[in-house]
Structure formats: structure tokens, C-alpha cells
Amino acid sequence: MGAADGAPAVALRDLGRAYGERVALAGVTLELPRGATLAVFGANGAGKTTLLRILATLLRPHAGEAVVLGSALPREGWAVRGRIGLLAHEPLLYRDLSARENLRFHARLHGVAAGRAEALLEAVGMARRAAEPLRSLSRGMTQRVAICRAVLHEPELLLLDEPLANLDPGAAGAVAPLIGRASGAARVLISHDVEQGLAEADLVLGLRGGRPALLAPAAAVGADDVRELYR
Amino acid sequence: MRRAAGALIRKDLRVELRTGEAVPAMLLFSLSTFVLFHFAIDRRSVEGDLAAGVLWMTLLFAAVLGMVRLFVAEREQGGFDGFLLAPVDRTALFVAKATVLFLFLGAVELAALPAFAILLLGPSPWGAVPELVAVLALANLGIAVVGTLVGALGIQTRARELIVPILALPLMIPLAIAAARATSPLLLELGAEPVPGRWLAVLGLYDLVFGLLAFAVFDFLLED
Numbered sequence A: 001m002g003a004a005d006g007a008p009a010v011a012l013r014d015l016g017r018a019y020g021e022r023v024a025l026a027g028v029t030l031e032l033p034r035g036a037t038l039a040v041f042g043a044n045g046a047g048k049t050t051l052l053r054i055l056a057t058l059l060r061p062h063a064g065e066a067v068v069l070g071s072a073l074p075r076e077g078w079a080v081r082g083r084i085g086l087l088a089h090e091p092l093l094y095r096d097l098s099a100r101e102n103l104r105f106h107a108r109l110h111g112v113a114a115g116r117a118e119a120l121l122e123a124v125g126m127a128r129r130a131a132e133p134l135r136s137l138s139r140g141m142t143q144r145v146a147i148c149r150a151v152l153h154e155p156e157l158l159l160l161d162e163p164l165a166n167l168d169p170g171a172a173g174a175v176a177p178l179i180g181r182a183s184g185a186a187r188v189l190i191s192h193d194v195e196q197g198l199a200e201a202d203l204v205l206g207l208r209g210g211r212p213a214l215l216a217p218a219a220a221v222g223a224d225d226v227r228e229l230y231r
Numbered sequence B: 001m002r003r004a005a006g007a008l009i010r011k012d013l014r015v016e017l018r019t020g021e022a023v024p025a026m027l028l029f030s031l032s033t034f035v036l037f038h039f040a041i042d043r044r045s046v047e048g049d050l051a052a053g054v055l056w057m058t059l060l061f062a063a064v065l066g067m068v069r070l071f072v073a074e075r076e077q078g079g080f081d082g083f084l085l086a087p088v089d090r091t092a093l094f095v096a097k098a099t100v101l102f103l104f105l106g107a108v109e110l111a112a113l114p115a116f117a118i119l120l121l122g123p124s125p126w127g128a129v130p131e132l133v134a135v136l137a138l139a140n141l142g143i144a145v146v147g148t149l150v151g152a153l154g155i156q157t158r159a160r161e162l163i164v165p166i167l168a169l170p171l172m173i174p175l176a177i178a179a180a181r182a183t184s185p186l187l188l189e190l191g192a193e194p195v196p197g198r199w200l201a202v203l204g205l206y207d208l209v210f211g212l213l214a215f216a217v218f219d220f221l222l223e224d
Helices: A048-055 A077-083 A099-110 A114-123 A139-151 A169-179 A194-200 A223-230 B002-019 B023-040 B048-077 B080-084 B091-119 B126-155 B160-171 B173-187 B197-221
Strands: A010-019 A022-032 A037-042 A063-068 A071-073 A084-087 A157-161 A186-190 A203-208 A211-217
Touching (some): A010 A048, A022 A048, A022 A203, A022 A211, A037 A194, A037 A223, A048 A157, A048 A186, A077 A084, A084 A139, A099 A114, A099 A139, A099 B002, A114 A139, A114 A169, A139 A157, A139 A169, A186 A194, A194 A223, B023 B091, B048 B080, B048 B160, B091 B126, B091 B197, B126 B160, B126 B173, B160 B173, B173 B197
Parallel strands (some): A037 A186, A084 A157, A157 A186
Antiparallel strands (some): A010 A022, A010 A063, A063 A071, A203 A211
């Protein structure tokens, strides 16, 4: 515990990132309080995943400042890695290991008891299939295991890229307590489901061509404002 | 770091036991190469310098296969970013990967050396086994360290299957020379002679220099 504990979950100022000549993200400035949810909308290639990977310490920003949970990135990335949970497009799991082996591996890396992995598998309805190699599971089941991995260490900030992709309604309901508002974590949520994203959000960021085209409290944003980003 | 390295080593060994992607390929490559040498050099048997040269060239090229698989598998399996997100010293990845490559090399040599003795080697190597094991251990350590360094460099590139051998082979020239010179006296027709201490020292120095270099730069190699 320290002074950084009173800091916002995410504070960005003029954040930018390029891949060679192509600017993927530019001029993003925002502040996300602890426990709040930022919904990020934008067409494919708008810079959403780049933003998420910068916040997850996997990419370095090329411009501006990013402070996550009170630590400046990338300099203090080591200080926040264990406090962030990333659910990316890829499950970030080993296909030849079972769900249980994957979660136990990550539990060891995060210094979490193996019992937590078992409890999560039970919570998402994967206990019965936990011994099967991941490659034999459906995409929805793999997504459930990936969600377990992302929340295994009870992160303070959840970075969620299309978290409900491939999940049936039952599975979506099962993971809601882990990655929904009830988790208590601050969340950065990428979604193409406009209504669902707005319902979850406190703050909305719309990206177009890597630049902010919309930044407002969710209460002040309508679904049509968001859909405009995709035109 | 020990906890993370242990978890990574167990994970890699479990994946290899399940998929058999690295060690069987390395072993098959070694055996095929011995057979090719058998016919290519048109001799019934080899000894001394030639035997040491054939042995080490084969083992080095087989090791390159293992180096490529070591990190390519990490990317293909999709867990690499998962590791990078963990609050652990990233040097643990170096220690784990080098250890795993060292173990893979040992496993391959356990089968490849008897095959070499049967297929190509004239003199019996069994009298010099302790010395041979010492040379192999020192050389394997160097290969494991360099292979892990180069593999980590390659993981960030698209052409990693090309980058790894292109970088690793030149870096391993000193190791190949020292290992072959140290092995040669053990494979003489008239019986094994003592291993020249200076070549063992060269191998030890090589391991030390690249080990220190790896500890110094490995974190940076994993950065975006």
C-alpha cells in the first residue's frame, strides 16, 4: 500500500503508438477511476487492441504518458503486472496442456494457491472437462478457461477484449461474477456489442483511425453515437 | 525466480512428453546425418579429428532444431504473452529455456552417441566415457545458453526459423572448435589420450561469457 493506491486505475495523457510509419494510436487522454468501466468502441484497426496491449505492459507507448494503478508505463511495468488481468483475442494458454494444467501453471507464476484454479474451473462449469487438452475443447470452453486465467490472481484492473465472444448465454452468465461489475475491478472493455458495452460502461471511448472520436460518460452517449464510429 | 523457472521447466517437459516435437526430431536428424556421413565420406569408420568433427557438426545442427522448436512452440502454443504478464523476473524464462535445451541435448546424446559408435566410430569410446561426458556437459551448456539467447531474439521476428540458425551457427564456431579439439583425443584408434585442459578451459570460458551476457541482456530481448 502506498500513495499510488489512491491513483486512478488508468490515467492516459496524449498516448500514442506507431507500427513503423503507421500510427495505430494517437492523442488518447482519459482517466478511469478505480472500480469503474471504460468501454472502448471502434471499427477493426481503430487501435483498440493496441490500447489494451499498452495497458497490459506488452507494448511500449511511443508518445504521451500511461499510468496504470499508479505506476508509469513502461518504466514501472513490473509493479503492475501481477495486478492486471488480460483477456485477449488469443487465450494465452498452451493447447497441449489441459485446462487444469494451464491454470496451475499460471497459479505458480502468480503465487496463487492451486485451490483457486479448481474453484474457478468449478465456477465456470469446466471442472468436468478440466483434464482434457485444450486443443480438444470448443472455442467457448477455451474462452471460459482463458477467463479463469485472466482473473486467477484477482486483478485490480481487467483488460477485456470481447470477453463474451463464443460464449453461450449460460456460460456468459457463469463468467459474469468474475469479469462483470461484481468483480469489483476497474475494467477496460472492448466490445462490438454496442448495447451491452454501453450497459456495462461508466466511460466511453470511441476510436477512429487510432484517434479518439468520442470520449464521454456512458450516460451521455447513445447507441447511435457509437454506431457512427463504424460508418 | 526459482518458482517461476521450475514452473516453466515442468511445463516445457510436459508439453514435450505429450507432443514429442523437439527431441525425436533432433534424434532422427542426428541418426540420419550419421548414416549420410557413413556413405558420404566413403569410409568404414572414422577416428580422431575426423570423428570429433563429424560428431560435433551433427550435434550442433541437431541442437539448432531444438533451439527453433524451444521458442517457436512458445509462440504457437500461445502462452508467451501469458508469461510476460506474470509478476516474475523474466530471467526465469532464460534459466528455464536453457535448462530445457540442456536436458533435450542430453537426451538426444544418450541415444545418438551409441548410434555414432556403432555406425561410424572405429575405436571403442567406452574407456573415455567420463571425459566425454565432461566435454559434452560443458559444450551442451554453451549451446543451451547461446540457443536460448538466439531463440529469444528470434521470437520477436516473423522469420524466426531462419534467424535462429543464421545467428546461432556463427556464434557457436568457437564452441565447435573447442568441443571438437577436446573430443578428438578421446576417439583415437590407439586408445584415448587425456583431454587437453586448455580446450576445456575455452569451453568453460565460452559458457561463462555467454552466460553473463545472457543475464545482462535477456530482459531487453523480450521487450516489444
